[in-house]
Amino acid sequence: MNNKHLYWLAGCLCLLGAGLFLYKSLVLKFPVIPEKQAQIWNIEAKVLYTSAEGPAKVQLSIPRGNHRFSITDEEFISSGYGLDIKRKAGNRQAAWTIRHATGEQVLYYKATVRPRTDSIETKLTTPKVPEIEYVEAQRVAANAIIAEAKNKSADNESFIREIIVRLNKPVTQGANDPLSILIRPKATTVQRLEVATQLLAIENIPARIVNGIQLVDFDRHTKYVRWLEVYHTHEWKSYNAATGQPEIPENYLPWWRGDKSIANVTGGKLVSVKTAVSRNDESALISALWRQKAIRPFLYEFSLLALPLDTQNVYRVLLTVPIGVLLLVLLRNIIGIKTFGTFMPVLIAMAFRETQLLWGVILFSLVVSMGLGIRFYLEQLKLLLVPRLAAVLITVIVLMLAISLFSHKLGIHSGLSVALFPMVILTMTIERMSIIWDERGARESLKQGIGSLIVAVLAFLVMNIELVRYLLFIFPELLLIVLAITLLLGRYSGYRLLEIFRFKVLAAR
Amino acid sequence: MLGLIKNLHKAGVIGINKRNADYTLRYNPRRLYPLVDDKAQTKQLAFQAGIATPELYYTVEIEHQIKGLPAILEQYSEFVIKPAQGSGGDGIVVITGRRMGQYQKASGALLSQSEIQHHVSNVLSGLYSLGGQPDKALIEYRVQFDPVFENITYLGVPDIRIIILLGVPVMAMVRLPTRTSDGKANLHQGAIGAGIDIATGKTLTAVLKNHIISEHPDTGTHLEKIQVPHWDSILEIAAQCYEMTGLGYQGVDIVLDRDKGPLVLELNARPGLNIQIANSSGLLHRLQLVEQHIDSLTDTASRIQFARQHFGVNTV
Numbered sequence: 120m121n122n123k124h125l126y127w128l129a130g131c132l133c134l135l136g137a138g139l140f141l142y143k144s145l146v147l148k149f150p151v152i153p154e155k156q157a158q159i160w161n162i163e164a165k166v167l168y169t170s171a172e173g174p175a176k177v178q179l180s181i182p183r184g185n186h187r188f189s190i191t192d193e194e195f196i197s198s199g200y201g202l203d204i205k206r207k208a209g210n211r212q213a214a215w216t217i218r219h220a221t222g223e224q225v226l227y228y229k230a231t232v233r234p235r236t237d238s239i240e241t242k243l244t245t246p247k248v249p250e251i252e253y254v255e256a257q258r259v260a261a262n263a264i265i266a267e268a269k270n271k272s273a274d275n276e277s278f279i280r281e282i283i284v285r286l287n288k289p290v291t292q293g294a295n296d297p298l299s300i301l302i303r304p305k306a307t308t309v310q311r312l313e314v315a316t317q318l319l320a321i322e323n324i325p326a327r328i329v330n331g332i333q334l335v336d337f338d339r340h341t342k343y344v345r346w347l348e349v350y351h352t353h354e355w356k357s358y359n360a361a362t363g364q365p366e367i368p369e370n371y372l373p374w375w376r377g378d379k380s381i382a383n384v385t386g387g388k389l390v391s392v393k394t395a396v397s398r399n400d401e402s403a404l405i406s407a408l409w410r411q412k413a414i415r416p417f418l419y420e421f422s423l424l425a426l427p428l429d430t431q432n433v434y435r436v437l438l439t440v441p442i443g444v445l446l447l448v449l450l451r452n453i454i455g456i457k458t459f460g461t462f463m464p465v466l467i468a469m470a471f472r473e474t475q476l477l478w479g480v481i482l483f484s485l486v487v488s489m490g491l492g493i494r495f496y497l498e499q500l501k502l503l504l505v506p507r508l509a510a511v512l513i514t515v516i517v518l519m520l521a522i523s524l525f526s527h528k529l530g531i532h533s534g535l536s537v538a539l540f541p542m543v544i545l546t547m548t549i550e551r552m553s554i555i556w557d558e559r560g561a562r563e564s565l566k567q568g569i570g571s572l573i574v575a576v577l578a579f580l581v582m583n584i585e586l587v588r589y590l591l592f593i594f595p596e597l598l599l600i601v602l603a604i605t606l607l608l609g610r611y612s613g614y615r616l617l618e619i620f621r622f623k624v625l626a627a628r
Numbered sequence: 629m630l631g632l633i634k635n636l637h638k639a640g641v642i643g644i645n646k647r648n649a650d651y652t653l654r655y656n657p658r659r660l661y662p663l664v665d666d667k668a669q670t671k672q673l674a675f676q677a678g679i680a681t682p683e684l685y686y687t688v689e690i691e692h693q694i695k696g697l698p699a700i701l702e703q704y705s706e707f708v709i710k711p712a713q714g715s716g717g718d719g720i721v722v723i724t725g726r727r728m729g730q731y732q733k734a735s736g737a738l739l740s741q742s743e744i745q746h747h748v749s750n751v752l753s754g755l756y757s758l759g760g761q762p763d764k765a766l767i768e769y770r771v772q773f774d775p776v777f778e779n780i781t782y783l784g785v786p787d788i789r790i791i792i793l794l795g796v797p798v799m800a801m802v803r804l805p806t807r808t809s810d811g812k813a814n815l816h817q818g819a820i821g822a823g824i825d826i827a828t829g830k831t832l833t834a835v836l837k838n839h840i841i842s843e844h845p846d847t848g849t850h851l852e853k854i855q856v857p858h859w860d861s862i863l864e865i866a867a868q869c870y871e872m873t874g875l876g877y878q879g880v881d882i883v884l885d886r887d888k889g890p891l892v893l894e895l896n897a898r899p900g901l902n903i904q905i906a907n908s909s910g911l912l913h914r915l916q917l918v919e920q921h922i923d924s925l926t927d928t929a930s931r932i933q934f935a936r937q938h939f940g941v942n943t944v
Binding site: 452455554558559610611612618619621626 | 644648755835910
């Protein structure tokens, strides 16, 4: 019979899923629970350029390990390119070269960053200080600032701080401010730091700008952070670019040094360089497997970890959707809760990830109730269905914009995330709610609306469990088990919980 | 809680999951759904099978026809506007006459010419159809309902719902509109459902919003033991609907007209489960009995005979 076929299918899926899971966890020793203490980050730079139909050379600065972090497992993904890695002036540079490139080209650099536990002893020779070529007016201004800083400081340490603090002050144009001769009023951090290195060079103190990224849980498009490295008491010390304190946050990874940009292209036009970072939840075990290339397992090659970082981050989100959908099936077919639209609550739950729960609920209720108000007004105009839906959709977007602008003015940044709600889903929800409102009354309409919201919140809570997210990402074969459960639920013919109350009269006999 | 489930199970009450998994999905091939989801097609089929339905006056298929609508409605003092693919009675407007140049609804409310036109336009754009797809509007004969239900109906048209499995009438009820249901015959909107004894055609217990009642809340009339007229032909019509559509599990909605007798209003491929409450009885045992004996039930007469024999009050 039909059911036998289904049980077979579900059984096979379960076995396959559970088998892969057990093999990976028991034989390959993939950890089943996330190991918090193992902090490893994957970093990635993606260079995009358009070639000028000929030979091309792409130079990309790549990070170099320091006393805090070590860089391992470097990979350069670039088919057909020659690769050369050079060290110079505290930097490492990868140079990709090709004889003939056409059209848009993408090059990847991937590496793993680990915090250092051992200390490294390196012999440093005192670096040379560059000759600063200032014109007369600049030299006078520079000397004035240096003298001022010296007055306020006792030693090198405090002198460096005073210089940085002084350079961070606003520039008052023409008001006898020596700073206005050295930098423009709207100078960037890099430009200010560049002047700082020059001033320190005059005092014979070697200094350099450091460009880095922050090692966070995950960021698909990181911004660069800048600070200053100054050589004194026989070592390079890092100074905060804003405060001048000799310390920088622990998660700052230096990427390259100097005031140049991260990459340059000859024989083409650089379009973008995107750097991404994500914390790797996999233990050191997996990285160990990775390093021992000889025993690299087939499964690893086909795991999500082999994908580019930004794709991985997309799958981190997508892989939790089946769990939300499974919950939805349970709530609808076993409990009997009614929701607007089959998958609407799961899509709303995905938006909650970005907005945070409380704000998500507030923003959702706000948009839907305002949308309903406008929908009731449109009802009077007797519009045809499709133009009416379009009008509601446009209104929803305007409402979202208004909420964003308004909350931005009030300084509530959570309000900005309203833009992440799926607007077509919101539109359909508003339309369906208003129809049910007209035909079955406000009570029924609100009941279903609130029901949908509750399901969305539950879906969000389940999809956001750390362990669930981790397990599905490391063991995506668990989806086969989720699929099997869903298939079995598809043939569940027992009562729904709410039906039991509906038919209670019949049970009394 | 578990005791409750056990009792429901013993009573043979089926839930939506069971209805879908074991009956509609098994006996109703998807390709046959349009026959009953589109009332225009149902009418056509019924006509070919010689089953009476309310006379179709006019069909509005495209927006352009709406302009000429007033001229067509001119000829009829009473009529019903229906979405061809509507469900649950949504989008149905019953016009009982004219007053002050406007159309009068069954409730007495007036509708202007343009309001009627807007309503028809909404119907065409699919507001009331199941999946929101474009629809047709049917303008048809307004049933002059049989006086038998006059004292137990508030406005609206009472209708008889019969569940048939493979052509065997399994369970029946009459749905009586009330003031709270706004003249609509839907149980969840507050209409009364009264079970009907398949053997005799007499009403059994009546149910309003899950409570058993004995009198109509608006008219105060007793609801039990009312003989439904034309019961024989009603059963026959219901049984024939199986051959007509090929759907194994369906709900047949029939109205009684004063002059024309029983008319098939619509067929339903996913009939609701409230009929169990109206009959104070579960469907499962009856459905299983039919499944066991279906091989010996070859024609309409034997199927009706079987139903009367097994599904009467004194026989179950």
